[in-house]
Amino acid sequence: MKIEVDHKRCELHGQCAFVAPELFKIDGDTLIFQADVPEELQQKARTAAKVCPQLAIKLVE
Amino acid sequence: MSSCPFAKGSAVGLLNEEALREPYAIYKRLREEAPVAFIPEQNFWLVTRYDDCEFILSHPEKFSSREAVSSTNAYRRSPEALEILSKSKGHPRAKTLIMSDPPDHTRYRAILQRALIPAKTLRELTPRIQLIVDELIDGFCERGSCEFVREFAYPLPMRIVATLLDVPDNQIDMLKAWSDDFISVQAGNIPEDRIVDAARHTIEFEEYILAKLDSRRKTKRDDLLGRLVDVPDGEESLTIQELLNFALQILVGGNESTTNFLGNGMYRLIDTPGLISEIQANPERIPDIVEEILRHDAPLQGLFRVATEDHNFDGIKIPKGAKLMLSFGSANHDEKYYGDADFDPDRDNRSTLHLAFGRGIHACAGQAFARREGVIAFQTLTRRLPDIRLSKTLPSERQTLFSLRGMKQLHLEFTPQARKGQKTGQAA
Helix, strand or coil: CEEEECCCCCCCCCHHHHHCCCCEEEECCEEEECCECCHHHHHHHHHHHHHCCCCCEEEEC | CCCCCCCCCCCCCCCCHHHHHCCHHHHHHHHHHCCEEEECCCCEEEECCHHHHHHHHCCCCCEECCCCCCCCCHHHHCHHHHHHHHCCCCCCCCCCHHHCCCCHHHHHHHHHHHHHCHHHHHHHHHHHHHHHHHHHHHCCCCCCEEEHHHHHHCHHHHHHHHHHCCCCHHHHHHHHHHHHHHHHHHHCCCCHHHHHHHHHHHHHHHHHHHHHHHHHHHCCCCCHHHHHHCCCCCCCCCCHHHHHHHHHHHHHHHHHHHHHHHHHHHHHHHHCCCHHHHHHHCHHHHHHHHHHHHHHCCCECEEEEEECCCEEECCEEECCCCEEEEEHHHHCCCHHHHCCCCCCCCCCCCCCCCCCCCCHHHCCCCHHHHHHHHHHHHHHHHHHCCCCEECCCCCCEECCECCECCEEECEEECCCCCCHHHHHCCCC
């Protein structure tokens, strides 16, 4: 599984970093994320994509 | 299910005063016995389980948002109000954002994002949130008591909305009157003799916003309203009706639910033994506690959808055209994810995030503002008024509106403290 983020949509709500801090981090004005999702974090990645208020996170399986 | 009183469509008792104050026991029975229950008095189906609410929110093509905020629009009862409204520039009123479906919604939401620029705007507003929080506390800290809703929970978000809409602070009571009328009309609980006044208020609001929009058409201005009318080349402008509906949603969405969230939160902080001293020692825990406040007492208890096709919820058949109310209040207490669902400041809200802000394409666009206001407010209040507690003499009271959960009044007391301005020797 790979994470893709549409930075034009992202408004740094930070909900991804809240539900999946292992994969997402807000650093100042930048969203940093780990693109390759290990097996054990896939559920968290799905939750992050689901709760993004901007629907800016896409998962490619 | 034949023994279930709800399934037969008998009165659920959701609208009696006691249930409006504490609806969670009824929600629990509904989740167990009739998770999608027809409420004949209201002519809608109440959806109470988390999974069903989330499914509906994630399928806008099956469940339309055209009637998302209205249970009964009181204007329909008053020909005089309709006559007044029909002669205004806002007529016919547009349904945008929360009341729209794709593809219109997709466009509206993109325009809102371009005009609001939430991340940038919030970053710029954060010092102002802190300033307002301190000013409001300065207003009552020497007295040793306050009515928290009127003196804090209402003016904080309203002054932020006023900043966004370029309204001076001394006019926030006017914004509040407009906003309250709109909510009462939508909720249908406005007294008959107030409906016509509410219609006049709507027109006052529209004229006020139109003047601001007009001045920005003449002279460009880089603020929220200015960006709404400054449309990039090749893009279609919003109509006057659409612009007014945007402004109305920004006004209402930006104040009422945050006021309720702040009141609910302050009440929970005080009502949970030891929590305030824990926050004072560990302020970094506040963001998690804010999520628990939002989960436990969703300020907006629900929104509506209309089924665009027949649907079957685990054996309960809903016809096309049926109106459904998604109960965020109930979903956030669903035992499947939250166990006993009691307020628990140590709860892990990260694995199943509450639905207080909705989910999917209509997820609240201003949620980061509400969270930031809450974090700064609770951090500052518990620091500056360390022994804040319920008043021993004056009562506190819950609101009793079906779709909103908040405090009507919350009387608090504390050891009097110096104003911040005095302490630092500077004006606040």
